[in-house]
Amino acid sequence: MYKGTIIYVGNFELPDKGASANRVVANGKIFTQLGYRVVFLGIRKDVLFDNICVTEFDANMYEEAYPRNAYQWMKHMCSVKNIKMLAEQYDDTCMIILYNAPFVLLQTAKRHFKKSKIKVVYDCTEWTTVTDGSIIKRFIKKIDERFVRQKAGSVADGMIVISHMMEKAYSMNKPLILLPPLVDLNDEIWNQKRKKESSDFEFCFAGMLDGNKDSLDKIVEAFAELKHANSILRIIGVSREEFLAYYPDLEKVVNKAVGDICFMGRLSHKETIQYVQNCDCYIFVRPSDLRNNAGFPTKFAEAYSCGCPMIASNVSDIGEYFTSGADGILLDCLTVCEIKQAMQTVMANDVDDMKCEKKRVFHYESYAERCEKWMEQLLD
Numbered sequence: 001m002y003k004g005t006i007i008y009v010g011n012f013e014l015p016d017k018g019a020s021a022n023r024v025v026a027n028g029k030i031f032t033q034l035g036y037r038v039v040f041l042g043i044r045k046d047v048l049f050d051n052i053c054v055t056e057f058d059a060n061m062y063e064e065a066y067p068r069n070a071y072q073w074m075k076h077m078c079s080v081k082n083i084k085m086l087a088e089q090y091d092d093t094c095m096i097i098l099y100n101a102p103f104v105l106l107q108t109a110k111r112h113f114k115k116s117k118i119k120v121v122y123d124c125t126e127w128t129t130v131t132d133g134s135i136i137k138r139f140i141k142k143i144d145e146r147f148v149r150q151k152a153g154s155v156a157d158g159m160i161v162i163s164h165m166m167e168k169a170y171s172m173n174k175p176l177i178l179l180p181p182l183v184d185l186n187d188e189i190w191n192q193k194r195k196k197e198s199s200d201f202e203f204c205f206a207g208m209l210d211g212n213k214d215s216l217d218k219i220v221e222a223f224a225e226l227k228h229a230n231s232i233l234r235i236i237g238v239s240r241e242e243f244l245a246y247y248p249d250l251e252k253v254v255n256k257a258v259g260d261i262c263f264m265g266r267l268s269h270k271e272t273i274q275y276v277q278n279c280d281c282y283i284f285v286r287p288s289d290l291r292n293n294a295g296f297p298t299k300f301a302e303a304y305s306c307g308c309p310m311i312a313s314n315v316s317d318i319g320e321y322f323t324s325g326a327d328g329i330l331l332d333c334l335t336v337c338e339i340k341q342a343m344q345t346v347m348a349n350d351v352d353d354m355k356c357e358k359k360r361v362f363h364y365e366s367y368a369e370r371c372e373k374w375m376e377q378l379l380d
Contacts, residue, residue: 014040033365163295203311215287
């Protein structure tokens, strides 16, 4: 039975350019399964235009131009003009979900839709003060993070969170649902033919240089110290030039390991997943801090869903899903020495015995029932 329209809004690049887009699209599939039409309003960075436009990917996916100056940023942070436009276009709108939106936009949306029956929900996946730009912009981001962390739950009509740390922090605010990063295992990208390009043992990292969220430098240093002739480290999402600009002190290390470290740069989501499912060990290392423990690594959910052996740092809720030995190695200590030892251990094991079929823990359909109960509580 059709139940109405949900508008999902945020700084995600549709349809699958990054973890944020993959999250909202996967969540949207749950709402679609429950009988709702889901309309997305994301951003586009390569073209300037006014208002919003429909994408070439889907009739229910819209874009607005990414802000490029201070005035545009202030407008983007405060204005609900484009959200209002969509809500009027889809006159059966029952919910607006703001994905990691500035706190002031949450407040503005609540005020604007207060007299309507439209619920305003906040999807929170990070608490971070990290941003680029001017000192003023970084100061505003720092203040905004504090308000989101402390006040978003009391302002929004409902909350979607990504980790138990967030669930606990917003526990006094109902309705609340925890949704980790989800995937659609029925999609073709998760059913690609497995093929390996060489007989070398392949470690794979996929991610970006994003405010020191990942310790890619330690991974590269540890791999360089392996001195194993039949191993490679494939790095997806970062070019060699980008890596050396970020970690200039590692130029000699990278030059010495040339041929063994393969920088791929940005790839499509489909290409990335194919490399992940074909590697011998997926690896990511993140420090245990507020940002990483409040969030949940999408790369873990994706590699885990592929059934890929992993070396992973013990952050957020990973320990609830990861079994050391059966799934790989979970790191509590993030020194280069410990990472190197973990690499050596994984290489010494029989990788074929560790690999398994796709795991459905993060498949979106597994969360439909709890999401339906949350929706009933929210829209009652």
